[in-house]
Structures are given as C-alpha cells and as structure tokens.
Amino acid sequence: MSDAPVISAHNVWKLFGTDPEGYLAKMPQGRSYSDIQADGYIAGVKDVSVEVAKGEMLVIMGLSGSGKSTLVRCFSRLHEITGGTIEVDGQDIMALNEKQLIEMRRSKMGMVFQSFGLLPHRTVLENIAFPLEMRGQDKHDRRERALEVIKLVGLDGREDYFPRELSGGQQQRVGIARSLAIEPDIWFLDEPFSALDPLIRREMQDEFLRLQAMLNKTIVFITHDFDEALRLADRIAIMKDGAVEQCDTPDKIVLNPATPYVAKFTEEIDKARVVHAGTLARPDLAANGDPIPAGTTIHELARQLVDDDREALPVVSKDGVIIGGLDRRQALDILLGAA
Amino acid sequence: MALADQDQSTPVGPAGLSGSRVVQALLVAAIILTVLRPWLPDGLVRAPEWMLLPWRDWIDTVFQYVTFDLGFINVTRFLSGGLEFVLDAVANILYGRARWPRFEAVPWTVVASIAAVLGYALGGWRLALLTGATFVWAAVVGQWKWTMETLSVVFVAAPLGFLLGGLIGIWCWKSKRVEETVKPLLLVMQVLPFFSYLLPAVIFFKVGPTAATVATMAYSLPPMILMTTIGLKKVSPEVVEAGKMSGCTRWQMLRHVYIPSARSEILVGLNQVIMLCLAMVVLTAAIGMPGLGAKLLEAMGSFKLGRAFEIGVTIVLLAVVLDRLSKAWVVNLPEHFERGTPWWRRNIYLVIGVTLFIVFIGLSLMVSGMKPQPIEDAGFGNWFVGILDEVHRKEAMSQGKVYDRAIKDFLSLDAVTSVTGAIRYFVNVYILIPTERALLFVPTLAVIFAVTALAYRLGGKGPAILGFVFFCIVAQFGYWDRAMLTLHSVFMAVLLAVVLGAPLAIFASRSEKRAKRTILLCDTFQTFPSYVYLLPAIMLFGISPVTVILSILIYTMVPIVRYTLEGLRGVPPELTEAADMSGATRWQKLTQVQFPLAMPTIAVGVNQALVFAFFMVIIAEFIGTRDIGQEMRRTMAGTELGWNFVLGFSVVFMALTFDIAINAWAEKRRKLLGLA
The missing domain is CATH 3.40.50.300 (P-loop containing nucleotide triphosphate hydrolases)
Incomplete structure (x- = not known):
C-alpha cells in the first residue's frame, strides 16, 4: 500500500436542491446538516476527504x-459532485x-x-x-x-x-x-x-x-x-x-x-474477536520467549493469554520481524470485556 | 351528479368567500335566470349573434394558409404516396388486390393456421383454438375479403402508431418541456370526436384506406405515448446505474437498458394501439373505407339485422383475438432451454408455422381450379376441399337470412313488441323529452353558471374557472342547442348507467368468484369496438332517441361496473372487519365504510364513462340523431374543416370540463383519505 492512492477524494460535497452549486459557493463555514436542510438543501455528502490505496x-x-x-x-461519477475533487488513478474524474x-x-x-x-x-x-x-x-x-x-x-x-x-x-x-x-x-x-x-x-x-x-x-x-x-x-x-x-x-x-x-x-x-495482536504491540515494550503472530486476534490467543505468565509477549509480523511487545494484562482486559 | 353530495370539504373561494358560498351564489343565479327566462331579452337567453366569432372562417383560413400557401399539402401528398404503397402491398398479400408485389392473395387457410400457431406460441392451446376459429369463421361465413380489408389497415396503422407513439413517448421522457407541451394535447386528442380526425385525414391524405390509416393511427397515439413514458420512467435506478457502469453510451442505454426494461408497459401500449385501431378502422366506413365497418353500416342502414349480427360477431371475435394475443405477449416471458436442445425444438413454432404454410399453399394450389359448389350439393367432404383455397360466394355458410328471420320474428312477437314498445314510449315521453325540453329551455348563462358551480364543488377554483371559460367558448361557437342535445344524451345515459351499474357492481362484489367473473366480462366487453354497441340497441328499439341512449348506456356501463367493483374490492379488509366488529349492518357497512373509500376510484370510472359517452354519442349519429354528431356528419360531405373543428371542439370543451373537475375531485379525495 505504498504507491499513490487509487481513489482520492478531497472535500467532496454533494448537495441536492434547486441550485446546489450556487448555494455551496455562498454557504458560510460550519453549517451543520440540519442548518443546510433548513436552507432547503439535502447534504448527501458533506465535506468528505478519503483515500483508497x-x-x-x-x-x-x-x-x-x-x-x-x-x-x-x-x-464512479454516477452522481456529479457539487464541490471538491475526486481523482481516480491521479485523473480528476470531473474533468472527463x-x-x-x-x-x-x-x-x-x-x-x-x-x-x-x-x-x-x-x-x-x-x-x-x-x-x-x-x-x-x-x-x-x-x-x-x-x-x-x-x-x-x-x-x-x-x-x-x-x-x-x-x-x-x-x-x-x-x-x-x-x-x-x-x-x-x-x-x-x-x-x-x-x-x-x-x-x-x-x-x-x-x-x-x-x-x-x-x-x-x-x-x-x-x-x-x-x-x-x-x-x-x-x-x-x-x-x-x-x-x-x-x-x-x-x-x-x-x-x-x-x-x-x-x-x-x-x-x-466482542472486541477480542476484532482486535489483532499487531495492533496492541508496543515497540517500547520488551518481551522474551516464543513470539505470537501479529495477524491473530485476541480471541484466538485467549487460552495462551490465560496460561502464559509473562508480563509481555513478543509480536512477530508476517515477515518474521519482531514489532514489539503485547501487554498481557491489557489483552486480558479486552478478552474479558473490561476495556 | 351524485358525486357532489359526498364531498364535505369546503374549498375557500376568492375574496374570503367560502367555496360553498360561491357554489350557492352561482346556483341561485342560475335558478333566477331560468325562472325569469320568459321575460328575458333574447340576448340573455342565447349568446347574441354579434358575439359569435367567425371561428369557422378563421380555422378555414389558417388551414388554407398552411395547406396551400405553406405547401403542407405537398408534404402530406408525398407521405400518402408512400403510405399507399405499403397499404397496397399488404392488401395484395392479404386479399389479392392487383398491385405490387403481385402475389396472389394468401389463402385463408394459411392465414388462419399461422394465426393459430401465433396464438399457440403466445398463449397455448386455448388461444390457438380461439385465434384459428375466428379466422375460420370469417372465411366460412363469407366475410374473408372484408375482414382482410379491415385488417390490412390495422396491420399498417398499428405498427405506425406503435412506432410514432413510442418515439414521441421517448421524447417526452427525455425532455420535460416536451412532456408539458404534449400532455394537454393528448388530453384534447382523447376527447376529440373521431369525425374530427377523419375530415383532415381525408383532406390531406387520399380518401379510402390511406386517410383511414392516418386517422386511425393518429387516434391510437395517446395511450402509446403515455405508456411509453410511464414505462421508461419506471425503470429501476439500479438497472440504469448498472447500465452506466457497464459503459453504455446514450444510445446503448436506450436500446439495451431502458427499452427492454420497459417492455411490459410498452407492450401494453401496443395492445391499446391495436384495440383502438380496430375500433376506429370500422368507423372509417364514414369516409369510404371498405371492409367490415362499411358492410356493417350498410347492413344496419338497410335493416338487415341478420347480416349485421354476423358482421358484428366477426368484429367482436377479431377484437377479442387481437386483445388476447397482444396481452399474452405482455406476460409471455422467455424461458431457457436445457443444454443440448435440438434446433427444431428451440424453434418449434417457426417449424410448425412454415410446415403449415407449405402444406396449405400446396393444397390451395391443387384445388384452385375447382368450381365452387354449395355445401348442400357437394356434401361436406367435397365442399371442404373446394374451399381450401378461397371461399366463394356460393360456398359461404352465411346464415344471415336465417338470423334475420329469427331476430325479426323474435322482435315482432307480441310479448316482445309490447315490452320494447312500452319501454320506448315510457323512456321517450316521460324521461327523454321532458328533460330535453327543460335543458333547452334553460338560458345559456344559467347552464354556464350551473356547470361552473358543479366544477367548483368538485374540483375547486381552477377547474371552475376552466369550466366557465370552456362553456363560454362553446356558447359563442354558435351551436348551443345541438351541444345541449349532446350533453343531454350523455348525461341521461351515464346517469342510467350509474343507476343500473352500481347495484350490479355491489352485487358482484359480494363474492370473490362473482367479482372475478364480472371483471373478466368487463374486460372482454371493453375490447369490443364501440361501433358494435349500436347493434343490440337498434335491434331492440329500431331507430329512435331511445336507441341512442341505450347504445351509450351499454357502452358506458362497462367502466362504471368495473371501477365501482374495483373501488369496493380495494377497501382494505381490516376496515370492513372493523366495521363488522363495530356491529355495522350490511347497509351501514356499505354506506359508511365501503362507498366513502371507494369513491375516488368510482369517480374515475364515472369520468371514463363520460368520456366514452361523448365519444359514443357522436358515433350514434350513424343511426340518426339531431345533435352535434349529425351536424358533423354534414361537414364531412362538404369537407368543411372549419365547421367540423368548431363542432369537434364544442365536444372537447364540454368533455374536458367534466374530465378536469372529476379528476381533481378524485385526486383531492384520495389525498384526504391517505390513499395516494
């Protein structure tokens, strides 16, 4: 995911109403969704910036x-946007x-x-x-x-x-x-x-x-x-x-x-089923012994977390590099639903 | 109108006057004017001479200018040349008219068998049987040529109407401006009397099949345009987006996404085009179009009831067949074949069709030299072989004379004559004549006020103003008395249709089975071309004002029964159950729950009945009336376009007044009940 984003959207607006472009140009900063609605427009998309790699x-x-x-x-330009820019592979799609x-x-x-x-x-x-x-x-x-x-x-x-x-x-x-x-x-x-x-x-x-x-x-x-x-x-x-x-x-x-x-x-x-060891690994936390893979969820590690007695467990990435230590207590908290 | 009592809402009128005040004031003014009529100056009773604008001359001048000075006639002459060519080619194939491509007429056996295969492909055995039998009937009773004459126009006019209507429909869907312009035009087109289509057709296109085709096609356009637009608008947005994401160009979108997705609506439009074409083409007898219509007119004119009956049966059968075929096409969706299905199995209908074509062509060639023999002399076998190519006059099994005798004998039975005579006398003397005289007695202004009041009550301010203006225009067109006679026939017939039809519908709504049967019956009746409704009326009452009313009555009963029934059936079952649990009697349930909820639908039915009646009353002129229809008939002889249009638009303005007011009422009511 290192190269340029495939889709990159900057400050995209999509308003529905009689004259969306005119309204958006004159609209003061910081209007909320309901403010805009009160002005007779529907904000379908409101100032969205997002990138997809x-x-x-x-x-x-x-x-x-x-x-x-x-x-x-x-x-996909099935809708014409009211404001902002959308680039697909570096090409401004509104200019097509x-x-x-x-x-x-x-x-x-x-x-x-x-x-x-x-x-x-x-x-x-x-x-x-x-x-x-x-x-x-x-x-x-x-x-x-x-x-x-x-x-x-x-x-x-x-x-x-x-x-x-x-x-x-x-x-x-x-x-x-x-x-x-x-x-x-x-x-x-x-x-x-x-x-x-x-x-x-x-x-x-x-x-x-x-x-x-x-x-x-x-x-x-x-x-x-x-x-x-x-x-x-x-x-x-x-x-x-x-x-x-x-x-x-x-x-x-x-x-x-x-x-x-x-x-x-x-x-x-149930956070334990979502959170991965890699996310919790802290580089500043030193740990020894058998490492655990970064891609496993806390839920999958449950038995080991309970049985193990180390303070911190080393976490290893897919490439075999140690990326940090997992605080066992923090992980247990997540497992028990206390975090 | 019984409708008015149901509406309890009071629209607010101008200057703070409440709506009901305006209605009251208008009605009081109308009554005062009527009472004072004997003392009123002539100018207040009818629009005075100086107020009548020379519309006839104006319209004529404009037409003259467009036709000759602008050279429009050259365009239409050119078009009619092309049209004639196509018509002749079709005529050559169907009934052997000696024109290009100079084939001989296709034998009736071929047409009938291919029609049956088509029926089989679209709707299975029953439809095949019905279709085949209809064509066999037409041939065997000796009406083959007339049937083909009629159908040859339908076969040209319907595809043309389908194409043109579809194109205009697409255009309306593409552009809002076009749609807004076309919509009111369609409204006018749907109530403009058919005679007003015929005359310009005759002037611009040649008399006979060409003019008949153009007029018929034009009359069939509105439903096709509307259905196309509706269908295209209804295409699911996701299908549209899927098309766009597949990289369709605009043309590809239309061709591969929109039109196939709107298939059902477009085909329903085609069904309506075909039905209207058949209904109208029999009426083009009025401008010298040969075929079933002309023969029916002739038979009715010379009171040959048996012959007329036979032709009527053919027309009705054709209508039912064309309707069923085109409706079957709407619901006939493709199904896949299993892998490895052989070619002939995949194209089974084509195979059967071609086989039958070859077989019957062969048979007809073999027997074409044979001398025609009537069935009595030749015996069934020889007779049957003899007619395989063509049914000659001697061979035809027409029982016209027999039916004629039977019908006339039946009608001259004392019991029958006394009943029909009594009805005729009673209806004429006690209902029609007094009401007619009364309507003619009322001053023009009083009628206008009353109509305006009615429109106000029903639709509110907008429809009332339109109604006022429309009736004022009718008044100063200068054919007020004839317009009132037309209006009188329409009202009496629709009133009777409501009185007779509503109880019928209530009765039918009591059981699911009965309701279904009644709807099927209504659907079938609705496909009958309006023209044939004149037949039973003539048989029973001869040529009299009662006949006119009766034929309109039968024709307009169909929408009344249908919509009343649908309205009653559309009432949610929870509501009737709630009424039952509240201890309502049947009558209470009907009047307190079912009718109020069904009223908007019933109103649509009444409106359709009125539009039908305005159409039929003009057609009824074929059997003699004294109203606008008769006058329009006269304009046809002299090709007086201005006169014809003034009369035609008198009908349009009257019909539109009621159409707009009733629709506005139904709409309002529906919103009020939360049904919209």
Missing part, C-alpha cells in the same frame, strides 16, 4: 440516509468528457448493486457479457470471458437461465460476475448482500473473501451492517449525515471510537 478494501458503513451510497456514486468517462468505466470499474440491477430480458450469460458487448468485444471473446467468470462465481450450468429463474443469492452472483467481467481495477459494491437472508449472506461473504484473496482488487464496499464491515474491511469509514465520522482500521475503531456515535456501534461488539 491500491489493493485495499475500504468499507463505508452507515445507516440508511447517511450518504454512503451517494458517496460511492460520486466515486462523456467519452472518456465511458472509457474509464469500460476499462477500470465494476459495480455490484443491492437489488442486483440485472437486465430481465437477458440470460445469465448475456447479462455477464453485457459490459463486454457494450465496449464492442466480439461475440466469441465475450462468451469465453463470461464463461470464465461464471465459473469463478460458481454458476456453471446456469448460463442460459433468466434472472427471474434464479434465487436471490444466485442473482447476486450474476451481479458480481458481471462487475468482474471487464477485469476492473476498482470494484464498487453497494450493499451487495443486504437483500439476501442471513445464512446466504454469510456464505456470500466467505465467497467474496475467497474472490478477493484471488483477485486483490481495490474495493469500496458499502454496508449498513457493522459486523459485516468488521469482517471484511481493511479500513472502515463510518458515515453519518453525509459526513465521515471516523475512518480507520477495525481494530482502532473498536478500541478508540472517535465520537459517541461511533461508540454506539462498538459497544455491543
């Missing part, structure tokens, strides 16, 4: 109406003309929708090949590539079905396959599993993690489900009233919620 999964979490879907639509925008979507972006957004008159294969067809690939290539992704998402044998002949989970697999057909660098997922029932949702999350492990895309994932966010995210951005309340790794959000609003989400969470 290459290969990173950013999960945007928020309740309905918090602006998360609006924000992701600004990234229609042709360039279409070209960018055809080559770089894929998107999955909550209610799938499948075309009812096309078969599974035709739906998946749709983006390829739009960019003018020939029929044979299209078919070959579509069959490839169909296999990838486990829909073999259903190529000729129509969307209405499939279950919700299968339909979303089609949506996922379609978004992957063009081999995008950037993958937007807008509450992809919210319309599915809980068991299928879990299965699809696993499936999704499997895919991501294989493909390693840059991902912006939207959800209103905090557990889902914790499960999937490299970093989470929590949104409320169009603004980002906190944007950080799951560990840090759980350990140090920035605002009371964020704290409300973290209260009920």
Whole structure:
C-alpha cells in the first residue's frame, strides 16, 4: 500500500436542491446538516476527504440516509459532485468528457448493486457479457470471458437461465460476475448482500473473501451492517449525515471510537474477536520467549493469554520481524470485556 | 351528479368567500335566470349573434394558409404516396388486390393456421383454438375479403402508431418541456370526436384506406405515448446505474437498458394501439373505407339485422383475438432451454408455422381450379376441399337470412313488441323529452353558471374557472342547442348507467368468484369496438332517441361496473372487519365504510364513462340523431374543416370540463383519505 492512492477524494460535497452549486459557493463555514436542510438543501455528502490505496478494501458503513451510497456514486461519477475533487488513478474524474468517462468505466470499474440491477430480458450469460458487448468485444471473446467468470462465481450450468429463474443469492452472483467481467481495477459494491437472508449472506461473504484473496482488487464496499464491515474491511469509514465520522482500521475503531456515535456501534461488539495482536504491540515494550503472530486476534490467543505468565509477549509480523511487545494484562482486559 | 353530495370539504373561494358560498351564489343565479327566462331579452337567453366569432372562417383560413400557401399539402401528398404503397402491398398479400408485389392473395387457410400457431406460441392451446376459429369463421361465413380489408389497415396503422407513439413517448421522457407541451394535447386528442380526425385525414391524405390509416393511427397515439413514458420512467435506478457502469453510451442505454426494461408497459401500449385501431378502422366506413365497418353500416342502414349480427360477431371475435394475443405477449416471458436442445425444438413454432404454410399453399394450389359448389350439393367432404383455397360466394355458410328471420320474428312477437314498445314510449315521453325540453329551455348563462358551480364543488377554483371559460367558448361557437342535445344524451345515459351499474357492481362484489367473473366480462366487453354497441340497441328499439341512449348506456356501463367493483374490492379488509366488529349492518357497512373509500376510484370510472359517452354519442349519429354528431356528419360531405373543428371542439370543451373537475375531485379525495 505504498504507491499513490487509487481513489482520492478531497472535500467532496454533494448537495441536492434547486441550485446546489450556487448555494455551496455562498454557504458560510460550519453549517451543520440540519442548518443546510433548513436552507432547503439535502447534504448527501458533506465535506468528505478519503483515500483508497491500491489493493485495499475500504468499507463505508452507515445507516440508511447517511450518504454512503451517494458517496460511492460520486466515486464512479454516477452522481456529479457539487464541490471538491475526486481523482481516480491521479485523473480528476470531473474533468472527463462523456467519452472518456465511458472509457474509464469500460476499462477500470465494476459495480455490484443491492437489488442486483440485472437486465430481465437477458440470460445469465448475456447479462455477464453485457459490459463486454457494450465496449464492442466480439461475440466469441465475450462468451469465453463470461464463461470464465461464471465459473469463478460458481454458476456453471446456469448460463442460459433468466434472472427471474434464479434465487436471490444466485442473482447476486450474476451481479458480481458481471462487475468482474471487464477485469476492473476498482470494484464498487453497494450493499451487495443486504437483500439476501442471513445464512446466504454469510456464505456470500466467505465467497467474496475467497474472490478477493484471488483477485486483490481495490474495493469500496458499502454496508449498513457493522459486523459485516468488521469482517471484511481493511479500513472502515463510518458515515453519518453525509459526513465521515471516523475512518480507520477495525481494530482502532473498536478500541478508540472517535465520537459517541461511533461508540454506539462498538459497544455491543466482542472486541477480542476484532482486535489483532499487531495492533496492541508496543515497540517500547520488551518481551522474551516464543513470539505470537501479529495477524491473530485476541480471541484466538485467549487460552495462551490465560496460561502464559509473562508480563509481555513478543509480536512477530508476517515477515518474521519482531514489532514489539503485547501487554498481557491489557489483552486480558479486552478478552474479558473490561476495556 | 351524485358525486357532489359526498364531498364535505369546503374549498375557500376568492375574496374570503367560502367555496360553498360561491357554489350557492352561482346556483341561485342560475335558478333566477331560468325562472325569469320568459321575460328575458333574447340576448340573455342565447349568446347574441354579434358575439359569435367567425371561428369557422378563421380555422378555414389558417388551414388554407398552411395547406396551400405553406405547401403542407405537398408534404402530406408525398407521405400518402408512400403510405399507399405499403397499404397496397399488404392488401395484395392479404386479399389479392392487383398491385405490387403481385402475389396472389394468401389463402385463408394459411392465414388462419399461422394465426393459430401465433396464438399457440403466445398463449397455448386455448388461444390457438380461439385465434384459428375466428379466422375460420370469417372465411366460412363469407366475410374473408372484408375482414382482410379491415385488417390490412390495422396491420399498417398499428405498427405506425406503435412506432410514432413510442418515439414521441421517448421524447417526452427525455425532455420535460416536451412532456408539458404534449400532455394537454393528448388530453384534447382523447376527447376529440373521431369525425374530427377523419375530415383532415381525408383532406390531406387520399380518401379510402390511406386517410383511414392516418386517422386511425393518429387516434391510437395517446395511450402509446403515455405508456411509453410511464414505462421508461419506471425503470429501476439500479438497472440504469448498472447500465452506466457497464459503459453504455446514450444510445446503448436506450436500446439495451431502458427499452427492454420497459417492455411490459410498452407492450401494453401496443395492445391499446391495436384495440383502438380496430375500433376506429370500422368507423372509417364514414369516409369510404371498405371492409367490415362499411358492410356493417350498410347492413344496419338497410335493416338487415341478420347480416349485421354476423358482421358484428366477426368484429367482436377479431377484437377479442387481437386483445388476447397482444396481452399474452405482455406476460409471455422467455424461458431457457436445457443444454443440448435440438434446433427444431428451440424453434418449434417457426417449424410448425412454415410446415403449415407449405402444406396449405400446396393444397390451395391443387384445388384452385375447382368450381365452387354449395355445401348442400357437394356434401361436406367435397365442399371442404373446394374451399381450401378461397371461399366463394356460393360456398359461404352465411346464415344471415336465417338470423334475420329469427331476430325479426323474435322482435315482432307480441310479448316482445309490447315490452320494447312500452319501454320506448315510457323512456321517450316521460324521461327523454321532458328533460330535453327543460335543458333547452334553460338560458345559456344559467347552464354556464350551473356547470361552473358543479366544477367548483368538485374540483375547486381552477377547474371552475376552466369550466366557465370552456362553456363560454362553446356558447359563442354558435351551436348551443345541438351541444345541449349532446350533453343531454350523455348525461341521461351515464346517469342510467350509474343507476343500473352500481347495484350490479355491489352485487358482484359480494363474492370473490362473482367479482372475478364480472371483471373478466368487463374486460372482454371493453375490447369490443364501440361501433358494435349500436347493434343490440337498434335491434331492440329500431331507430329512435331511445336507441341512442341505450347504445351509450351499454357502452358506458362497462367502466362504471368495473371501477365501482374495483373501488369496493380495494377497501382494505381490516376496515370492513372493523366495521363488522363495530356491529355495522350490511347497509351501514356499505354506506359508511365501503362507498366513502371507494369513491375516488368510482369517480374515475364515472369520468371514463363520460368520456366514452361523448365519444359514443357522436358515433350514434350513424343511426340518426339531431345533435352535434349529425351536424358533423354534414361537414364531412362538404369537407368543411372549419365547421367540423368548431363542432369537434364544442365536444372537447364540454368533455374536458367534466374530465378536469372529476379528476381533481378524485385526486383531492384520495389525498384526504391517505390513499395516494
């Protein structure tokens, strides 16, 4: 994650109303969401700055109406933003003309929708090949590539079905396959599993993690489900009233919620299952003996934490470097829910 | 109108006057004017001569200018050349008119069998049977050529209407400005009498099939435009976004995303286009279009009831078949084939169709030289072989004379004549004549006040002002008495339709099974072209004012029953259950719960009935009336466009007044009840 960010948004505003640009230009500093609403405008996205690194999964979490879907639509320019800048691969997307925008979507972006957004008159294969067809690939290539992704998402044998002949989970697999057909660098997922029932949702999350492990895309994932966010995210951005309340790794959000609003989400969470040894490791804390891997959660270390009698345990990163010591008492506090 | 009593809300009028005060004041003024009528100067009874503007001449001048000075006629002549070419080609194939491409007429067996295969593909065996049987019937009773003449226009007008309507619909959806301009135009188009389509069509396009096609097509546009716009607006935003993210260009969006996603609505639009085309094309008999319509008109004119009945059956069957076929297409969604399904299985309908085509073409070629023989002489087998190519006059199984005898015998039975005679006498002498005289007695201004009061009561200030202006325009068009006769027929018929239809609907709503059957029946009746509704009325009451009222009555009963039934059924079950648990009797439940909640829907039904009635009353002129319809008929002979339009717009303004007021009421009511 060292190179330049794939998506970088600076002070992005998206207002809905009669004359959003004019209003934003004249708007005094520090207007709150309700102030803006009183002026007759809805702040879909309110002064958001966020960056997504290459290969990173950013999960945007928020309740309905918090602006998360609006924000992701600004990234793909399905919405025109009112103020600020959004750069994708260093290119200001607001400066693109229609042709360039279409070209960018055809080559770089894929998107999955909550209610799938499948075309009812096309078969599974035709739906998946749709983006390829739009960019003018020939029929044979299209078919070959579509069959490839169909296999990838486990829909073999259903190529000729129509969307209405499939279950919700299968339909979303089609949506996922379609978004992957063009081999995008950037993958937007807008509450992809919210319309599915809980068991299928879990299965699809696993499936999704499997895919991501294989493909390693840059991902912006939207959800209103905090557990889902914790499960999937490299970093989470929590949104409320169009603004980002906190944007950080799951560990840090759980350990140090920035605002009371964020704290409300973290209260009920079993922190031991979220926080990793690496996060708690302090370089200034010396420790000896067998090291523990940075990528394990406190929950996974539970037995060892109880049994071990060292004050501090050395933590080793993936590359085998000792990155610091883990304060066993602090870890136990988290395990017991006292922190 | 019974509707007015239901509305308890009082809109606030101008200058602090409450709405009900304005209504009262207007009504009092109307009554005073009526009472004082014998002493009023003529200028206050009817719009005085000097107030009548020369609309006829103005319209004529504008038309002259556009047509000849601007050369519009050249454009339409050019278009009609192309249209004629297409019509001739279709006519050549369907009934062998000697034109390009100079094929012979396709044998009826081929048409019938292919139609049946189409029915099978869209709706299974039953639809195949119905479709096939309809064409067999048309052929066997000897109406094949007329049927094909009629259908050849439908086959050209409907696709044209579909395309043009679809394009305008897309344009309206793209541009809000266009939509705002087109919407009121559509409103006018939907109430403009069909005769006002026919005359310009005749002037700008050649008499006969060309003009018939243009008029028919134009009349079928509004529903297609509306359905297309509605369908496109309804496409789910996620599907749209999915299309955009797939990198669609604007054209690709329209072609691959929007139009396929709006398929259902667009096909419903097509269904309406087809139905309107069939209904209108039989009316184009008035401008010399041959076919079923012309033959029906002829048969009715010479009181050949049996023949008229047979033709009526054909028209109705065609309507039902076209309706079912196009509706089946709406719900017919593609299904996938299993892997390895052979080619012929995937294209089974095509295979059957082509096979039947070849078989019947072959058969007809084999028998085409045979001499026509009537079934009595030849026996069934030989007769059947003989008609495989073409049903000649001698072979036709028309039972027109038999039906004619039967119908006339039945009608001349003492029991029947005494009943119909009594009804005719009673309705005429005690209802129609007195009310008609009364309406003609009332001074123009009093009618305008009363209408304004009604519009105020129903829709509030806006509709009232429109109603006032509209009726003032009608008054100074100068055909007030004829307009009042038209209005009288419309009102009496709709009133009777409500009186008879509402109890019927209440009865039907009492059981689920009955309700379903009634709705199916209404749907079927609604597909019948308006023209055939004249038939039973003529059979029973001959040519008289009662016939006119009866035909409108039958036609308008359908929406009344349908919407009343739907309104009553739409009442949430919790509410009727709550009423039951509150100890309401059936009557209390009906009047206190069901009717108040169903009223907005019923109002829409009444409104549709009124619009239908304004349409039908003009058509009823075919059997003789003294109102605007008769006058319009006269304009057709002299190609007097100005005159025709003044009359047409008299109807438009009257119809729109009620349409706007009732819709405003229903809308308001719905909001009030939280149903919107």
